[in-house]
Amino acid sequence: MRFPLGTAPLCLLLIGIAAGVALLGLRALRHQETRRYDLEFVTFAEPHYQDYLKVIKRPTDPAILANPARRRTFEEQHGVTVNVRLVDGRALQSRLQAAMLAGTQVPDVLEIEAQNMGYFTKGPLADVGFTDLTDRIAAEHLAERMVATRFAQLSSRGRTFALPHDVHPVTLAYRPSRLAAAGIRVEDLKTWDDFVRLGRTVVTDTTGDGNPDRFMLDLPENGGHALEILLHQKGGGFIKVDGSLGITDDHAVDVVCWLVEHSVAGGPERIGYPAGWGTAMFQSFKDGLVLFLWCPDWFSKWLEAEVGGLAGDVRMIPLPAWTPGGPRTSSWGGTGICITRASPRQDLAWRLVEFLYLQPEDLSARYANTNILPPVKAAWQDPVFDRPVAFWSGQAIGRLYADLAPETPPVHLTTATRMAKDSTTQVIGSAKQYYADRLDRLPRRDDPGWAAAHQAARQDLRAFVTEELGKRAILIERRMARDRLLTEAAR
């Protein structure tokens, strides 16, 4: 029998049917695959993934299985199967966004970068795609057992949607040999005023080529990470605890002025150099172009890997305080673990969360691999935190981070955080231009009127920064009002 429309249409039809069947078959296979596991768990960090595999999955190696002293894995303890997957951070964020918008399948448990939480907790609380863990956290007294401030960036309007993975206290890394050559004693660096006073003596053109080639501190061009570290250390923030905007507060103005005055625009007050990121930053540190780098716990491991040749000539100190006796640290970054509301196994998912994040012995082992300080205070009793580290010239950096951890400031995040941060960096950019022009008009340094004129320029800078931040705040508040529309409509 011949196909009435000819051979070519028949081939097309057959290809179409075959493709359709193949698609349906693949879909069914994938469905079966996901149904094979009791829980789906996704993380974006390779070191976390490797550690989690060891403690979650049932071992297959007979040698391991034969060891009676070994701790049983999560799968063994609960008699379940967990699919542990590693997904790139950006991909995880966008896939999760898409899946939650479309209402398609999402993992039961996942780790997420705290900076992305604002997006997922936007709008009415009932719309948030993560399970509200507030009651479980209260029932288990986790706010007392963990560093309480670390819940802030995982919460919205008093409800908490994730457990913190880390503390990320920030210190300053330095090379003792370079500091000795510059005549700086770290014991003298108690406050930022001390740091600036001594830092001014450091900025030098050591090679005589007309370019200063030694600076005290890495200060990114328009604030960058230094802005948020310093702002949070000072007790401020882009967003306040009640969700309102914090960029017009005195703390923000102080930090912006500080960054401008000590950047390239600051003339004689300059102590900072924008060391960049990655290779360029590490080279700056090796060459002594910058004497101090910002060093949160996660960064310390990266530094060990990138400048391993400096082992024994690197140490760290707590951040200088803004005021004597004030906090000596801040925080930079963070990760949390969430349960999706769509998960049909909420209790099992919570058990996995507890298993991964709350067992002190696992946490200390994980610290040993990553230098990342866990927020569970009981874990810090482990001797691993007191272990001297050869790279860090024998310093027990774990103990230093643990000692600083209770001082880490809370960070509040919403979708407006990005706008607030961008706006503040924009103000830093324009303030630098303004201040540089203003300093150009000062009399010569040896002029008796210089000090008064310099003070007046600083006051003008403050007025300029206050006004500019105020202007930007109006725009951001308009945008925040749009977000509130959704929340109010849901009431």
Added chain:
Amino acid sequence: VSGAGTTDRIAARRNRWGWAFIAPYLTLTVCFFIYPLVKAVVLAFYTTNGPQSRVFVGLANFTWIFTDPAFYRSVSNTAIFAIFSVFLQLPLSLGLALLLNAKRDRLKGFFRLALFSPHLVGPVFVGIMFSLFFAPRYGLVNQSIAALTGGWGLDLNWLQIEHLVMPALVLTSLWMYVGFNMIYFLAALQNVPADLLDAAQVDGAGPWQRFRHVTMPAIKPVMVFVVVMSTIGSFQLFELPYTLLQQGWGPNESGLTIVGYLYRTAFADGDLGLGAAIGWVLTFLIFAISLAQIRISRVMRE
């Protein structure tokens, strides 16, 4: 009558088969093109963060866009980039194509590949690579400037100083796209009738006159195509600044493009309704500019 009836039945059966064959295409088009298009029109009149909650805001999204300084910043950045694309990139591409077209040696293929290859690696790779080239003090660009000027420019922070971001972006895009556009021009140049060029030469026309009066008119359709496509491409610029500026948009949004503005609004800030409205504004903008370019080229031809 019965003959006509049979013919109608055959035609009807053929029609049914025709519909059956285009049904998959139609289904996909309706599902993945028409439906999202209609949905995007509707979405542009709402503020929403997903299917659960949305509030009708009428024209407020459009009003917001036209009162948002970031929108004007993104339009001006994109326009500046587009202008450089057309007025720097295209003459360079044409120049290289002319050089390659004139040279008749074995290295021609090598140069063609060498000039085209930056396009093969994609904007993400190029963006990351150039972010290293533009690094202050240690980057290739500043090292070269300092070597040429005796030390000046070593600390130029191309990607963090507002006025340097656009030049950095343009330089990067030149490296990436000049070779790509050159291929179009080369193909057009190879189709210029040799007898016309020979006739012009016999009539005493010099190289410039031959180019002006023979080559240019012959390659004009390709030129219009390249100008329109480059402009549209410039208005859709996203990955290059996004990766070059390390997932930011530069100081004072100096590298923010319209698509970047759309992405940031919809997917970083989660304002999908506003994102849809920006998408429509971008569509009309590209449509208007393309139309104007085609009109201008038609007037010039006439």
